[in-house]
Amino acid sequence: MLDTTDAKLLKALQENAQLTAHELGEILHLSASQASRRRQRLEVAGYITGYRAQLSPSKLGLHVEAFVQVTTATHAPEISASFMAHLQTLPEVTNVWTLTGEADYLLRVFCMDLKALNALVHQSLLPHKAVARVHSQIVMDKIKADAPLPIAPA
Secondary structure, three states: OOOHHHHHHHHHHHHOOOOOHHHHHHHHOOOHHHHHHHHHHHHHOOOOOOOOOOOOOHHHOOOEEEEEEEEEOOOOHHHHHHHHHHHHOOOOEEEEEEOOOOOOEEEEEEEOOHHHHHHHHHHHHOOOOOEEEEEEEEOOOOOOOOOOOOOOOO
């Protein structure tokens, strides 16, 4: 169960994962060692699953972000497993979700340009025996991106 201090700690780390134990202690009105122990406890308990640098896609030459819905032709376990393994080999695919509704999967992809997105769809996704249909939506602008999760103490 999260108390209000845990919730405050998680909110602070979502805003800046590089906070030192000293800085966290100041925010939480705790000593650095107490803040560090709380962070470690939340890591061990699985509330904090990792720390990452947030990179700029455009600085890396990735100017097209798209969401690609994939409808499968079959739900046979071996073909589904093959498709999941195939997706793991595609660096452009950064997220994969299974869905309810018409599409079976939603992919978040980053590509250099529209030509690269077209190649991903036509050379990597559509030829796979699991895929029946692909529907792409290109992101025009980000209004709210990677916002922190809402955190409420128990």
